[in-house]
Amino acid sequence: MDTRAGAAEVGCRPEITKVPPGEPLGTCDPPDPRGMWPDITSLLSPLATGFARKTFISYSVTFGDSFRQGEVVGIDPARQRVLLSDGEELHYSHLILATGSDGPFPGKFNQVIDMESAIQTYEDMVKEIEKSERILVVGGGAAGVEMAAEIKTEYPAKEVTLIHSKVVLADVELLHSVRQEAKEILLRKGVRLLLGERVSDVESLTPNRFQKDTVVRTEKGTEVVVDMVVLCTGIKINSSAYAAAFGDRLASNSALKVNKHLQLEGYENIYAIGDCADLKEPKMAYHAGLHANVAVTNIINSLTHKPLKTYKPGKVICFPVGTAVKCAHIGTVTVGQVNGYYVGRLLVTIAKSRDLFVSKSWKTMGQTMPS
Ligand SMILES: Cc1cc2nc3c(=O)[nH]c(=O)nc-3n(C[C@H](O)[C@H](O)[C@H](O)COP(=O)(O)OP(=O)(O)OC[C@H]3O[C@@H](n4cnc5c(N)ncnc54)[C@H](O)[C@@H]3O)c2cc1C
DSSP states (O other), X not given: OOOOOOHHHHHHHHHXXXXXXXXXXXXXXXXXXXOSSHHHHHTXXXXXXXXXXXXXXXXHHHHGGGEEEOOEEEEETTTTEEEETTSOEEEOSSEEEOXXXXXXXXXXOOOOOOHHHHHHHHHHHHHHHHHOSEEEEEOOSHHHHHHHHHHHHHOTTSEEEEEESSSXXXXXXXXXXXXXXXXXXXXXXXXXXXXXXXXXXXXXXXXXXXXXXXXXXXXXXXXXXXXXXXXXXXOEEOOTTTTTTSGGGBOTTSOXXXXXXXXXXXXXXXXXXXXXEEOSSOOOHXXXXXXXXXXXXXXXXXXXXXXXXXXXXXXEEEEEOOOOGGGGGGOOOEEEEETTEEEOHHHHHHHOOHHHHHHHHHHXXXXXXXX
């Protein structure tokens, strides 16, 4: 079985080739088929047949013997050891924690199955979406906004409704003008928005399946009749690997507190990057890649007695609100902000593209993307 890599791990790859000779390298992932840009691509995978296959990149092909597939269940910083679920212990001189976050499928893929079955899961969802005339997306954070926009972009004739418990869409770290623009784009695309409404009894819904005439009710009594429900709620930081070891260094969302060099507070040889680092910026693959660059550069600099690099959070934020999958990388509609200032849609349309991310990641991992 092969695995897919997290965004931060892919970002580390070009940098670790610069580590001085003689320094052993290792990367560790759980025995599941999750992958490179899992969240970005996972929203497109259920929309277009054949796309999911492009989102799985073999880790072992890239890293060879430096890759160890396994689940980290604990860390012993005093002995500089990482503990795996099968009982094995791995020694480290430097440790980068990039355990990311988890949530419901299709935004995240958290099943432990082989790669072909994982691809099939996405392909099955494409069929369910194709059968459904009316689709409800629950949750209007970044994932829900994207999901609703992607479905409506790919299938303009379908009736798409987005229910969000708050009045304003998307991440709180984004400028109000960016969040407002995202809302306007959704409305222009024809997505029906029910804001300030919470779905009652979400647990009783069967998501990602065609179920004609499903009645969904909100706590305010609004009823929506749909053929399919997609949940985009409850993304949580994966902290199981480190929570016991670093419980006193966790932010309220279980992310790890880091200094300006991305070192875990109180440790010079442990770094936290990607979604599991507590930084004042939206959780984005783009940022995870920047963190990876800083962390690996700092490991090299610390070994070669050079000053450490500083990370400045959240300078550029692109927020996608709909991609035309079939149009390669020119179909993305994105809003964004640079250094805290709102930038118009056109500027960032060029900067952000799923297809571009995917092909770039294959290149970064030193492999050829399947056609
Ligand atoms: C629906 C959705 C859409 C998104 N769209 C965009 C977008 O368009 N642009 C953008 O820039 N960002 C986007 N993001 C955010 C982006 O995907 C994340 O910020 C990014 O994936 C974080 O990378 P990461 O490497 O920190 O974590 P992840 O990508 O979550 O990877 C973490 C890895 O660590 C592994 N792991 C976890 N625990 C353990 C353990 N105990 N032992 C071993 N391995 C472990 C996981 O299996 C996984 O492979 C989106 C997110 C979502 C949910």
